[in-house]
Amino acid sequence: MLKSKMWQLTAILMLISDWSQCIKSQEITVDPPENIGIDDPGHLGPLYIYWTAPASLTNLTACSMRYHLEYFNTYQSRWTVIRTVRTWYRAQFDLEKEVRVRISTLLKGACTNGTELKSPFTEMVLPPNNTGPVGSRVRGFGCVFYQKEFMECTWETSLEEPTPSQYSLCFWHREMEQAEECPQYIHSNGVRTGCKFTEESLPEFSDFNICINSSSPKVVLRSAFFSLQIQNYVKPAAIETVHLEASPDRRLQVQWDLPNERIPRHCLEYEVEAREEGVGGQLLLQRNVTNEMTLTSLSMDGAQRKCFRVRSRMHHYCADRGFWSDWSRWSCHSDTESDAVVGCAVIIGIIISMLILSLFGWALWRTWKAREGELMPFGPLHKLMEYSKGLSAHSHFNKTRENQ
Incomplete structure (x- = not known):
């Protein structure tokens, strides 16, 4: 009984403690x-x-x-x-x-x-420090990172830009202590319309911050701020050569060579455009995207001429987005070329067969001549051989009489 009351008292004290806390x-x-x-x-x-x-x-x-x-x-x-x-x-x-x-x-x-x-x-x-008219801000800003070798950022002049005025670009990224001005401006008609950056100043997967402002003795112009990651602005070089190879089943193997650039091959994907010319000059366009550097085209049946061109861009495994390269030149294959190849192959096969038969016949003739006594007992050739023997004997008799 006493023990039960002690447990009750302990429980009450714990409740009081929790309640107080x-x-x-x-x-x-x-x-x-x-x-x-x-x-x-x-x-x-x-x-x-x-x-x-x-x-x-x-x-x-x-x-x-x-x-x-x-x-x-x-x-x-x-x-x-x-x-x-x-x-x-x-x-x-x-x-x-x-x-x-x-x-x-x-x-x-x-x-x-x-x-x-x-x-x-x-x-x-x-609040933002936006001074100056809204129309005094630069327009059409964009950047392209060419072959991961250099980047060009360009812009258009503002609608309300007073003259004379001059644009300036400053940039900053994590490897810099302070912002710096554009290393090489791009000019158009004496006006700064862009900036060129070398690869040494372009870290990837990092915020690349840009500010463009304009100075004018007449009015304060509005500054423009941009932030980008340069791996998303890569434009590869154009593919230089596209190879076509026809197979016996009338399919075309399309292959291409990459230009010498800094972009790893595993970071590229390709778009292949096929232009097919059928009867009557009708055109049919097809496009395929692939991660491989080769593509097998469908059969040439029904097409008189088939042309291909290829372009590339950064794959989403290496960048969020990117620019397509310029298209390669068209590389074409005609169906008549395939027929000509097949015809030539047939003619060459016939010629080779005739040569083999001729050689075989010549070998038989040589064997026949070596065993003429057994293999030529009759016919014109036998008579010719007997006549030749008679002439040889008559000539020998005449020589003997002259010697006597």
């Missing part, structure tokens, strides 16, 4: 982070977001604290969520658009009875 956890107020700020290091897109822990929780040791950070990714048009124990974070932003950041405190441990508590958000909005 629950009340204590409910009494804790989780404040949001303080001193939030955003710093621009001049890298044309990456910004440093920083904050400090709430002062009300700095002396709290019974719980662990981390932070829930959200920022609006304007490239993907969605909020990106990060949870970290640090008090800073680095993120890429489009500086032509509004920077929106919000952060809260997460608290969990003995002080919260194992429950994770979350503070309200602290928000910060940084």
Whole structure:
């Protein structure tokens, strides 16, 4: 009986302890982070977001604290969520658009009875520094990474560009300490309309940030910011040679040679375009995409002429996207060429057969001549041989009389 009462008392004490801890956890107020700020290091897109822990929780040791950070990714048009124990974070932003950041405190441990508590958000909005008329921004910006050897980025002049004015391009990537100006400008009619980058300054799978602005003594023009990863802008060189080989079953084997460039073969895919000319000059176009450097075409039946050309681009295993190379030259095969080949083969076969038969007949004749006594007992040839023997005997008799 006494033992049962002791168990009841222990249970009551445990309930009281849990209830008191629950009340204590409910009494804790989780404040949001303080001193939030955003710093621009001049890298044309990456910004440093920083904050400090709430002062009300700095002396709290019974719980662990981390932070829930959200920022609006304007490239993907969605909020990106990060949870970290640090008090800073680095993120890429489009500086032509509004920077929106919000952060809260997460608290969990003995002080919260194992429950994770979350503070309200602290928000910060940084407006873009877009000065100048909207129409003064450059248009038609685009980049092409040729054969992974050099990249050209070009643009068109703005609609509201005052004259005289001059464009400038600055760029930055992770291997640089600070942004630099274009190493080699491209000019059109004395105006900068592009920039050429060498391969040494082009790291792949990394944000390559670009800013283009224009200076004018009359008005402040609007800057343009771009961020790209150069492996997605590769354009291979055009394929130089396409080989066609006809098989006995009237199929065509299409093969091609790659130009000498830095793109690995396993990173390329190919598009083969076939142009088939039938009776009456009708055209039929077909396209096939393959990862191999050869393709077997369908039968030539019904086609008088078949032509092929090939182009290549980066495979999705090596890049998210890319540009098709220029097409190779057309390589054609005519059905009459196949007939001519077959006809020549037949004629050559007949000639070879006749030569073999002639050689066989000549061999028989030689054997026949060697055994003329047995193999030529009759016929014109036998008479000719007897006549020849008579002439030889008569000549021998005449010589003998002269000697006497």
